[in-house]
Amino acid sequence: MTTLIRAARLADGLSTSSQPNQAVLISDGRILAVGPADTIASQTPPDTETIDLGDATLTPGLIDGHTHLSLAGDGHSYVEMFSESDEMMVLTGAYNLRRHLDAGITTLREHGARNKVGFAIKEALSRGYIAGPRMQVSGRPITCSGGHFHMCNEVADGPDEIRRSVRRLVHEGADYIKIMTSGGGTAGTLPGRASYSVEELHAVVHEAHHFHRLTAAHCRAKESMVRAVAAGIDLMEHAEFLDPDHEMRFDPDLAEKMAECGIWISPTLQAWTNYGRIVDLEQKRDRGELSPAAASQLQALSDRAEKRLDIMRRMLDYCRIDRIVPGTDSGVGSLAFGHLDYDLRLLVKVGFTPGEALLSATRISAEAIDMADELGTIEPGKIADLAAFKGDPTKDVLALSDVAAVFQAGVRVR
Numbered sequence: 004m005t006t007l008i009r010a011a012r013l014a015d016g017l018s019t020s021s022q023p024n025q026a027v028l029i030s031d032g033r034i035l036a037v038g039p040a041d042t043i044a045s046q047t048p049p050d051t052e053t054i055d056l057g058d059a060t061l062t063p064g065l066i067d068g069h070t071h072l073s074l075a076g077d078g079h080s081y082v083e084m085f086s087e088s089d090e091m092m093v094l095t096g097a098y099n100l101r102r103h104l105d106a107g108i109t110t111l112r113e114h115g116a117r118n119k120v121g122f123a124i125k126e127a128l129s130r131g132y133i134a135g136p137r138m139q140v141s142g143r144p145i146t147c148s149g150g151h152f153h154m155c156n157e158v159a160d161g162p163d164e165i166r167r168s169v170r171r172l173v174h175e176g177a178d179y180i181k182i183m184t185s186g187g188g189t190a191g192t193l194p195g196r197a198s199y200s201v202e203e204l205h206a207v208v209h210e211a212h213h214f215h216r217l218t219a220a221h222c223r224a225k226e227s228m229v230r231a232v233a234a235g236i237d238l239m240e241h242a243e244f245l246d247p248d249h250e251m252r253f254d255p256d257l258a259e260k261m262a263e264c265g266i267w268i269s270p271t272l273q274a275w276t277n278y279g280r281i282v283d284l285e286q287k288r289d290r291g292e293l294s295p296a297a298a299s300q301l302q303a304l305s306d307r308a309e310k311r312l313d314i315m316r317r318m319l320d321y322c323r324i325d326r327i328v329p330g331t332d333s334g335v336g337s338l339a340f341g342h343l344d345y346d347l348r349l350l351v352k353v354g355f356t357p358g359e360a361l362l363s364a365t366r367i368s369a370e371a372i373d374m375a376d377e378l379g380t381i382e383p384g385k386i387a388d389l390a391a392f393k394g395d396p397t398k399d400v401l402a403l404s405d406v407a408a409v410f411q412a413g414v415r416v417r
C-alpha cells in the first residue's frame with residue numbers, strides 16, 4: 004500500500020525553512036521519497052492513493068517530551084487529582100492521548116504516573132485499544148522520602164535504593180528514567196532545594212545507562228541543576244535557577260557548564276508561565292470582553308511570565324539552541340493537553356525563529372529522546388509520522404495552532 008501526500012509547502016525538520024509544492028511518498032508506514040511534487044508523482048506506482056492537503060505545510064509529527072497523561076490538567080490540585088483511582092487515571096490518559104494527537108503531536112514522553120498507570124496506558128496503546136501518539140514511558144518518577152510526586156510510589160533514598168528503583172522500573176517496562184532532583188508543586192516539598200546528592204544522581208545515571216536507558220531530571224532548584232550537570236544526567240527539566248528563598252537568579256557559571264557538557268534542556272515555559280491562561284485572557288481582550296479584574300490578572304500574569312522568559316533569554320547567551328527542547332508538562336494544574344504550540348510560541352518570544360522552534364519540536368526532540376533514527380525528519384526510511392498546518396509555521400509560529408492533518412505511520416488520523 005503506497006500513499007502520496009501533496010502539500011503547498013513542506014518543512015522537512017532538517018532546515019529552518021519550507022519548500023514549495025512538495026510531496027511525500029509512503030509505503031508500509033515508512034517514507035519512500037520526498038521532493039518536488041511533480042518529480043515524486045512521476046515515480047509513483049499506479050495503485051497509489053493520493054492525498055492533496057492543498058494550502059498547508061507538511062512537517063514531521065511534533066514531539067512533546069514532558070507529559071503527565073494520568074492527570075486531567077483541569078485546574079485541580081495534586082491532592083485532588085491523586086485522589087482519583089488508578090483505573091480513572093488510565094482512562095484520563097486515554098482521553099489526553101487523543102487531544103495531543105489531534106494537535107499534531109505524534110510522539111510523547113509520559114513523565115511520571117502512579118503505580119502501573121503509565122505502563123497500562125502504553126500497553127493499551129500498543130495493542131491498538133486506544134489511539135494516541137507514540138509513547139515513551141518512565142513509569143514512576145524516582146523521588147526521595149516525602150519528595151515531589153512521592154504519591155506515585157517510587158521513593159528511593161541513597162544510591163542502593165536508587166539502583167534498585169532503576170532495576171525495578173526497567174523490569175516493568177520503563178523506556179527511560181525520570182528522577183525528581185528538587186522539590187516541586189507537591190505540598191511539603193521545597194522547589195528551591197536539591198533532593199539528591201551528586202553521589203545519588205551518579206547512581207541513577209550509571210544504573211540507567213547500564214540498561215541503555217536515558218535519564219531525565221526534574222530540576223527547579225539551582226543546586227539541583229549543578230548536581231545534575233556534575234552527575235551526567237542526560238536531560239534537565241525546568242532549569243529555573245531557583246534559590247532556596249524561591250527567587251530565580253541566573254548563574255552564568257552554571258549556564259556555561261550546562262553548555263559545555265551538552266545536557267539537553269527542557270525549560271517547560273508554558274507550565275511556568277501559565278501561558279494557556281494568558282492566551283485566553285488576550286483573546287478576550289482582543290474581542291473587547293475583558294473585565295477590569297481580568298485585565299489586572301492578565302497584567303500580573305504577563306509581568307510574572309516576563310521574569311521567567313528573561314532567565315531563559317540569558318541562558319540562551321550560553322546554551323546552544325539545538326540542545327533545547329519544548330515540553331508542555333500537560334496534566335499538571337490547568338495545563339490541558341493539546342498545546343505544544345504554546346511552548347513553541349514562547350520559544351519564539353525568547354529569540355528562536357519560528358523555523359528553529361519547529362526544529363526543536365521535531366528533529367532536536369527526536370535526538371534528545373534517542374529516536375532520531377526513526378522520527379523527527381521527513382527523510383526516506385523514516386517512519387511516516389507527519390503533521391500538516393494551515394499557513395507556514397517556519398514563518399509564523401501561530402500557524403502551529405491550526406492543524407490541517409495528522410498522519411501516523413502514513414495513516415491519516417485527523
Ligand SMILES: [Zn+2]
Nearest residue numbers: 069071114332
Ligand atoms: Zn512534569
